[in-house]
Amino acid sequence: MLELKNINVTAQNGDNRIQILKNINLRLEEKKIYVMTGPNGGGKSSIAKTIMGIYRPDSGKIILDGEDITDKSITERARMGIGYAFQQPPRFKGLQVKELLSLAANGENITGEPCDLLYDVGLCTQDYLDREVNTSLSGGELKRIEIATLLARKLRVAVFDEPEAGIDLWSFQKLTETFERIHENSDTTLVIISHQERIVRLAHQVIVVSDGTISEITSQEKILADVKQFDSDCRCRRDCLKEELASAECDR
Ligand SMILES: Nc1ncnc2c1ncn2[C@@H]1O[C@H](COP(=O)(O)OP(=O)(O)OP(=O)(O)O)[C@@H](O)[C@H]1O
Ligand SMILES: [Mg+2]
Structure with missing residues (x-):
């Protein structure tokens, strides 16, 4: 189990220090x-980077299966079995795809x-194994x-940051099946x-x-119902506005 306890993270923004994560508490169980x-700029990638050790908390603790890993480096966390796929992945000039995959797997395992x-x-593997992980790859391929x-x-x-971004419909379907399979196996x-x-x-x-905090931990049913309700509220407001505009037109 991975636990984040009272995590606060700040970052330098010009002359000021801003708080990007406020009192984050999470318990993430295995096989779940x-x-x-949440909204853009809410703090999702910052939580992911804090789990990976890219961002260091100003206060709070990160515990992996009972062990305090708050002070562990990115490399140590990677060795302990934490992985993060970036929202915007880096490119590695001079490295072939097959070499990158083998490095990622540490040559073993x-x-x-x-x-x-x-x-x-x-x-399609034949096309890609020998390619260099450089700017010649499209955004979706790199992702x-x-x-x-x-x-x-x-x-x-394993933390995947917006894996769907830039990915076509066919690959997206494959990806969701892959997540299901990882979970099963x-x-x-x-x-x-x-x-x-x-x-x-x-x-x-x-x-x-949202706003650097966890605003809700809920079920998929509740979130999908909220989105549906939000859409219906928006449609209702749009229709009311149209009616108001039409009646104002009549009065003139
Ligand atoms: N290193 C940093 N320096 C300054 N501000 C940062 C830094 N990292 C994140 N922020 C700010 O913290 C806030 C949260 O950013 P974060 O990338 O975590 O959001 P997000 O929820 O992943 O958004 P999105 O949905 O757009 O990917 C943003 O306002 C962002 O500008
Ligand atoms: Mg993000």
């Missing part, structure tokens, strides 16, 4: 799928053949290759940051993050 969602890993993210690097590892906690805690209904439907729990 958590979908993190690889959970599948590189061909299978790429197939799982909807990439899928990075997801494959996480699939290559045996992870205790392993004890990995899956945290998927997403705005997609299809991904929300995979969740055991939905974590809503």
Whole structure:
């Protein structure tokens, strides 16, 4: 289990220090799928980066299976089985896709053949294994290759940051099936940051993050009902506005 206890994170913004995460408390159990969602700028990626050790909390603790990992580096956390697929993945000039996959798996422990890993993210392997992870890859291709690097590892906690971003419909379908399969075949805690209904439907729990805090931890049913209600409220307000405009036109 991964626990975040009273986590506060600040960052430098010009001359000021701003608080980007405020008193975050989370308990993420093994073999569960958590979908993190909420408005842009709410703090989802910052929580992911804090779990990975990219952002260091000013206060609070991070505990992995009873062990305090708050002061552990990114590399140590990676060795302990925490993985993070970035919202905007980095490129590695001079490195081939097959080398990146093998490095990700640490040369050992690889959970599948590189061909299978790429197939799982909807990439035709022959075309990609020898490609360089440089600017010649499209955004969607790069995103899928990075997801494959996480699939290559045996992870205790895997965090995917908007895996759907830039990914076509066919690959998206494959990706959701892959998440389901990881869940069935392993004890990995899956945290998927997403705005997609299809991904929300995979969740055991939905974590809503806004304004640097966890505003709600709820079920997929409740979130999907809220979205439906929001849409119907918007439609109602639009229709009222149209009626008002039409009657103002009549009065003139
Ligand atoms: N290193 C940083 N320095 C300054 N501000 C930061 C830093 N990292 C995050 N922020 C700010 O913290 C807030 C939360 O950012 P974060 O990237 O976590 O949001 P998000 O929920 O992932 O948004 P999105 O849905 O757009 O990806 C934003 O206002 C962002 O500008
Ligand atoms: Mg983000």
